Amino acid sequence: MAQPRILILGAPGAGKGTQSAKIADHFDVEHVTTGDALRSNKEMDISDLGLEYDTPGEYMDAGELVPDEVVNAIVDEALSQSDGFVLDGYPRNLEQAEELEGMTDLDVVLYLDVSEDELVHRLTGRRMDPETGDIYHLEYNPPEDAEVEDRLVQREDDAEDTVKERLRVYRENTEPVIEYYEEEGSLERVDGEQAPDEVWEDVKVTIEDAA
Ligand code: AMP
Numbered sequence: 001m002a003q004p005r006i007l008i009l010g011a012p013g014a015g016k017g018t019q020s021a022k023i024a025d026h027f028d029v030e031h032v033t034t035g036d037a038l039r040s041n042k043e044m045d046i047s048d049l050g051l052e053y054d055t056p057g058e059y060m061d062a063g064e065l066v067p068d069e070v071v072n073a074i075v076d077e078a079l080s081q082s083d084g085f086v087l088d089g090y091p092r093n094l095e096q097a098e099e100l101e102g103m104t105d106l107d108v109v110l111y112l113d114v115s116e117d118e119l120v121h122r123l124t125g126r127r128m129d130p131e132t133g134d135i136y137h138l139e140y141n142p143p144e145d146a147e148v149e150d151r152l153v154q155r156e157d158d159a160e161d162t163v164k165e166r167l168r169v170y171r172e173n174t175e176p177v178i179e180y181y182e183e184e185g186s187l188e189r190v191d192g193e194q195a196p197d198e199v200w201e202d203v204k205v206t207i208e209d210a211a
């Protein structure tokens with residue numbers, strides 16, 4: 001498989017970002033991530049859609065999904081410009097899954113399986129270095145440098161109440177997407193509670209086997 005088209009699914013905090021970065025590097029494909037794309041466009045004016053909020057950032061800070069019209073357009077544009085890719089953060093509901101089917105064929109659909117207790121723990125302890133963008137965890141992966149530790153910030157949507165809302169939205173909207181690919185017979189389940197390197201081994205082998 002020269003340039004694989006990979007979809008990575010999993011709850012917020014399951015490790016999609018970490019594993020996608022490794023996939024992009026190892027298999028030389030583009031990392032297409034709706035979360036990052038939306039974070040760079042938080043202030044975009046979407047008031048002409050006449051929906052609940054006027055910017056993507058307002059949906060994100062509330063832990064809600066950004067409207068499909070906005071997200072579908074971002075993904076369509078990104079995928080049309082890449083051969084191989086790892087798509088992360090999309091589709092998050094059945095409508096988006098159907099939309100994606102019209103955009104491209106997938107070679108592998110990975111699902112990082114992590115229990116809800118572990119997800120809450122991972123998300124509420126996650127911190128970011130605003131200067132480098134590096135991600136740490138207060139308990140699992142604290143920075144060695146005290147200076148870095150002092151400047152760490154929490155992503156606004158990693159605050160406990162918002163995490164609970166994101167997981168509720170995930171259960172309601174995105175779990176049906178997992179079932180959709182499972183019924184289709186294409187879902188490859190990976191145990192996401194292992195150490196990151198072990199998860200990566202399983203992810204790599206699963207993609208290679210799909211070639
Ligand atoms: P993430 O970094 O993937 O956890 O995404 C952060 C936030 O961006 C989510 O809580 C949503 O508000 C928004 N978002 C990301 N991807 C999507 C999507 N496919 N559909 C709707 N909203 C999204």
